[in-house]
Amino acid sequence: MTIVVTGATGPFGRHAVESLLARGVPADQIVATGRQIDKIKDLGVRTERADYEDPAALRAVFDGAEKVLFVSSSEPGKRVPQHRNVVEAATAAGVSLLAYTSIAHADTSDLILAGEHQATEQMIRESGLPHVLLRNSWYYENYDFAGVVENGLFGASGDGRISAAARGDLAEAAAAALIKGEPRVYELGGPGFTLADLAAQVSEVAGRPVTYTDLSPEKYAEFLVGVGLPEEAAAVISDADRGAAKGALETGPADLEELLGRPATPVSDAIRAAL
Known part of the structure; x- marks a missing residue:
């Protein structure tokens, strides 16, 4: 059995490789790929350079693979053509399982961020490959807890609950889903909090x-631009809070904790680590 992890040079992919090793997958059965593979030589697994914009390289690293963890591209706006290259390469290789890191409730979400994930999920379904959809909610790491202590927390999510989780937990869950090998959809997140709850925990x-x-989402976008974010990024972040107010980022912890085999890491642990 060979498992290929794409995007392994990023923090999510790297943690997924570490989790596969920790769960007993032999190092010689893991192939870690990315653009800057010198960053992951220390993992002790086979490494191969593969860029989402290089179909030939993707076909080469997927050749003979049984399973692929497809970590979504870190370049919004370019994801659809990049992801098409990955799906086509996995299809040509005939992998037995393709696991993709999507977004919470991708099939029904109206978030700006969800559009490219919806398109990718459709590509995967149309490929006919057995697949796992890892629909991740927010990361704890999306929040600058040190900055929150100094300046307070601002947002536009009202009383909406956000099922954020530690990125490491979500990467470990991806590894567990690969090992389990069952095609299904997981809605992945922690127990959740409102942003008022989060401010209270940071305070504590x-x-x-x-x-x-x-x-309001409009005023929050203006605020984000005022503190230095580009207008496009500010629009995406404020839109995520708009959706969160309606439950777009609430999943509950059941699927995540099923895969982890333990409770999700509490947000208080992430706050302590950041501070």
């Missing part, structure tokens, strides 16, 4: 008052 850990200021 930091030992100083931290407030949450809820804005």
